[in-house]
Amino acid sequence: MKLAPTREAEIVEELAQHLDDRYAELLAGGATDEEASRAALAELSESQWLARELRRVERQLKHEPVVLGARRTNMLGDLWQDLRYGVRVLRKHPGFTFIAVITLALGIGANTALFSVVHAVLLRPLPFPEAEQLVWLGGWAGNDKEQGVTPADFLDYREQSQSFAQLAASVSEGVPMNLTGNGEPERLKGALVTANYLDVFGVQPALGRTFVAEEGQEGGERVVVLSRALWQRRFGADPAIINRTITLDKRQLTVIGVMPPGFQYPPGVELWQPFSFPASPQNAFRSRELHFLRPVARLKPGVTRAQAQAEVETIARRLQALYPKTNANQSLFLMPLQERLVGNIRLTLLVLLGAVGCVLLIACANVANLLLARAASRQKEVAVRSALGASRGRVVRQLLTESLTLAVLGGVGGVLLARWGVKLLVALSAANLPRTDEIGINASVLGFTLAVALLTGLLFGLVPAWQSARLDLTEALKEGGKGTGSSAQRHRTLSLLVVGEVALALVLLVGAGLLVNSFVRLQQVSPGFDEQHLLTVRIDLPNPYAQPERKALFYEQLQQRVAALPGVEAVGLVTELPLARQSADFSFKIEGRPALPAGQGPHADIRNVNHDYFRAMRIPLRKGRHFTEAEVRDNAKVVLISEVLAQRFFPGEDPLGQRLSLGSLSQGAYEIIGIVGDVRHRGLDGGLVQTIYFPSLRLGYSNLVIRTATDPVSLAAAVRKEVMAIDPNQPVANIKTMEQWVSESVAQPRFRTLLLSVFAAVALLLSVVGIYGVMSYVVTQRTHELGIRMALGAQSRDVVRLVVGQGMKLALMGVVIGLIAAFALTRLMSSLLYGVSATDPATFAAIALLLTSVALVACYLPARRATKVDPMVALRYE
């Protein structure tokens, strides 16, 4: 029947009210539930009459404009009508609407926030033209470690390969540089690159130009290109910067260009300076032993990555044959540049995205539960609408419109939450997330949210709507006895939803449990030193300190000045801090043992330290003695070795007094004078690294580690002042406590553990609310029956057992299904775990127990309420 929607809603409301009153009165008069509802619905028995009469009355004053040729059934008009009706219904139940919208907003918001990260980091191509042609090349020596490429090999590859439109390289992935003049001295990450480096990416400079080939020749290198960020920060975005000179590492360089915003490759680099390959074969940039170049390339159009890989391997074999001493097993492997950038965070993000997806599913199940329970009370409304002439499809459409309205409201709330969530995610992820500047809520993310919201609305709305609309008038009238068909079906659906919810929650909880377990183990790993009360400061000496003696002098002065500060107990110096994942891997030979073929001999990380390093770090001395100050000053031919190196290469013999030499840095043999405890150089989750410590201060860069009696942070300013006192142009960087380094080294595990735990907690909460809600509903429905049981002599205990038993049957089914699913799924995340197997039985058991006990409480509360039923009330019903 066509009526103005507001009028229709009013009529429906009034008639439903009437039926409710009738129903309540019949109940009060002693009728059973079934009799009462049958009698109440009988009021509608002459529904044809009602519709006809109403039509006659309402037609009289109809103001609907008549549109010529307009069909009476109008999808858009219906939709509008449904929307207005739906909004009215939702506004009439603010409590229900609020809970449903909040639940959905949380679910959709979490998904939107995480998707915006996944979209920016994993899905969107890098912001370069034809970014899919960009590849990253890693050196590979047949083991599981990737390394850089030697300059000599790089030149050979560049000459001989046909697959690349451009092949370029940077020194490492950026090197520290000191920028002076124009204010405070500053330490930056800069890149030393081949002249064609910036052209590989196909990005035009925002200002000026990139390098020309001559600038990559010996003597032509005194030019520099700035990143936009540096140009703005340091030079006030002055367009006249081109052709001006800046002082970098005490050398004068001419600025020739500024890159566009967002271009920062290698990651974090703020300026680019070309390097050359000098003719002199002694130069490091001609070496075939030092693996310090990091190549990137653009494939020629039409060349696939596999073709390029095959060609590179052919060249590698040629080089292996030509230079067996240095190139044994050496090869290159190609990787899409994007994969290289995001590889280590990819799995974490996918696991988290899966987790929020589960949370949303649970939220859907809960809202569906709410709708189903409400469908019972809306039965009469639906009956009236059918009596007014609405077809079943029409009723389903109406109820679905309501669900979708809820979902869209939830989506809007979700986007608002996500804006805040994205900031939180980026802040939490610290420096572990690449491409953070590209993360945001954009059109694609909003499209995703809209799709998710609509899908969600369909998901939680379809089943309740369908079931409500099943209510057939005559069927409802005919049906007597126990439980109408629709309510039995409703129970089945509710049960299924509970089982599903519990299963999903269990999967998430197991995942979170494994991560927490693994994180706790990671935290328990001893780094091999005492990280408390340690301040670290990084100092990079620029080139004018060319003579090693001058460098040593600088560090010696600094060490003495800092040691004299009040509260300082010991001052250590070391080339690379522990946990920094920096490797300086060199092969070495032990005197008196047969030489092994290249690439198969022993190798170790090397560190240069001063005499007090081990005392400052509290790294234990296992055997022998420390370096003396004189040995450090003279670069004496002595070394300390780490425990694991001693065990591996000197099993059953005394390493003290033995001598070893470094292959490539052959400066004679070094005597082993002591063994020190192992330190986790590759992070807490990294293995123990065999390490050789040399006594030296003739270093281009070094880290001060200062053991303090008080809060180490309080010394930062004083240390900076001492550096300035020696050289006012010398910047210091990374003033951090060692505790900060330790904490940062587990930032990514902490990030994923924290997030997955939060999602799992939300899942637990939602599913418990779900169980509680369903059991409460079931108890209300069975009040009458339970009352009679009690009147017949059942104890409270029996009633509790009955209700809890019913609930727990569902919960346990969920737990079992969840365990099976978790068993299948957690192995996907095994590479994120440390010290715990992906199917750790203890975690599985603990989580199953936790969920079962929480479910028990959620069932017990409604069960206890059931025992409060007064048997007299129940008797009166009969």
Next chain:
Amino acid sequence: MLDRELKKGSAELLILSLVEARPRHGYEISKLIEARSGGVLRFNVASLYPLLYRLEKRGWIQGRWVEKAGQRRRRYYRLTPAGKKVLASQRGTWRAFVEAINRITGVEHA
């Protein structure tokens, strides 16, 4: 069918008189009719509401939603001034009609 037609003819008068003293809602009206007629007259949803709406359209009664604390809102109908006049005239007509019937059928009142 006769029964229904009879009810319909007199129903307007019944409803108007029931809301004369004070506003009542639909369910209350149906209960009152049933109670005061000793169960002889019964209106169900299908017969009562179209009647109410018709009377409202004619401007004889006016419905208003009233909300009471802790309850769902209900629609209360009250007699309008126009309805009052109609009621008075219908009462007169009805009385005359009943008298006439009585006279014809010879039923004597005490």
